[in-house]
Amino acid sequence: MNDYLRHVRLLQRRTFLGQACRGVGAVALSSLLAPAAASAADRRKGVVATPHAPVKAKRVIFMVMAGGPSHLELYDNKPTLAKLDGQPMPESVTKGQPIAQLQGAKLTCLGPQWGFKKHGGGGVELNELFTHLPRVADHLCVVRSMRTEAINHDPAHTFMNTGSSVSGRPSMGAWLTYGLGSEAEDLPGFVVLTSDGRGGQNQPIASRQWGPGFLPGRFQGVQLRGKGDPVLYLTNPPGVGRDQQKDVIDAVARLNQMPAGATDDPEVGTRIAQYELAFKMQSSVPALTDLTREPQAVLDSYGSKGADGSFASNCLLARRLAQQGVRFIQLYHRDWDHHGGVRDGIKLKIEEIDRPCAALIQDLKRLGMLDDTLIVCAGEFGRTPMSQGGSGRDHHMKGFSIWLAGGGVKGGVTHGATDEFGYNAAENVVEVHDLHATMLHLMGIDHELLTHRFQGRDYRLTDVRGKVVQEILA
Helix, strand or coil, X not given: CHHHHHHHHCCCHHHHHHHHCCHHHHHHHHHHCCHHHHHHHHHHCCCCCCCCXXXXXXXXXXXXXXXXXXXXHHCCCCHHHHHCCCCECCHHHHXXXXXXXXXXXXXXXXXXXXXXXXXXXXXXXXXXXXXXXXXXXXXXXXXXXXXXXXXXXXXXXXXXXXXXXXXXXXXXXXXHHHHHCCCCCCCCCEEEEEECCCCCCCCCCCXXXXXXXXXXHHHCCEECCCCCCCCCCCCCCCCCCHHHHHHHHHHHHXXXXXXXXXXXXXXXXXXXXXXXXXXXXXXXXXXXXXXXXXXXXXXXXXXXXXXXXXXXXXXXXXXXXXXXXXXXXXXXXXXXXXCCCHHHHHHHHHHHHHHHHHHHHHHHHHCCXXXXXXXXXXXXXXXXXXXECCCEEEEECCCEEEEEEECCECCCEEECEECCCCCCEEECCEEHHHHHHHHHHHCCCCCCCCCEEECCEEECCCCCCCCCCHHHEC
């Protein structure tokens, strides 16, 4: 009787009235639906039943270069700044501007530390150290006029991921899977992989950067580890077989369905679905991360030595995840925070990302997937044109560069520009909200229509701003 009373207390008046009208027929129908099939259906569909725009991309691979990549050493050649290297930065450029750690310091120009070369039919300029990325230059769309609103790492990552510097909002991957669902049968719709660089400046990354915010929990990103067990506790303990494990999953699902039926709490449904998905992942994930199944030529093209947690192996895993129908794949590669030693630091970074980035583009093209896979390579901000400690740089949010490829964007083009110092985005400025709006547009979503009501307000990824960057669309 006590269990019965506790169960009754869960029934709110509104829930009871809403469910009472469903009738005996609905109860009978629900009993015919297998829990696994129902949760799988929920996972595979999103709230956008009909695309708002032509679908150019089916999935996104978003590569985050965490730490503030120095755009002036990568994609934005500034001859004027190079000539002024070591000289005082004109006060007219920086007066009244927010500067992170250099506020109040003597500001000295720091020109690009490496040369640039033009590549492809569109003359895309890249650091002279790149040797593999130039081979896919005609697929690159370099945006040199990005601008963000946060000047320190954590809020800047939060802004790039969620469209707000306030923690707790849904991440872009969560928004996409909420809108479109997932095509993956036995994998999450949103997967995150992380890798560390060799320089040692690996800032912490918070899992809330790929969280669901106020969206149902099933839309959060699932982090797979690049080496060792991809997911902790994925394998069964000794003596426990798959049939026994399935019995446990089914029993837990039945227990969870009792409060779910009483309260209509979406998080209970999420719990049921996630148990079922975890059970499926026990078979799918080990096969996914077994890179020995790849031809040696493919491993060599990425520079991968197997699932070792490197950026190279994560790029190859991203391609494999894309093949399995994962909607949003996010790669975090750390150690871009060069407050000292920009020149040597950039050399290390280019050595780490050059081959894998080019291989990912070439591999997707080989498989016929590049045209409907949108690749984005971006940091949270750029670098100041002024030096810090002689050989380093500070955080910079007024102008930086990213690149995109595949999935409905033009290739072999450069969009926008910063001023002659690389300080301010000056031509065809692209805000983070614009990037998000464009990304959603390519996936067939009008960014103004993908909303979720929370605490009396309709929220969206682009908040109350954002416009599609039509000039970069193919």
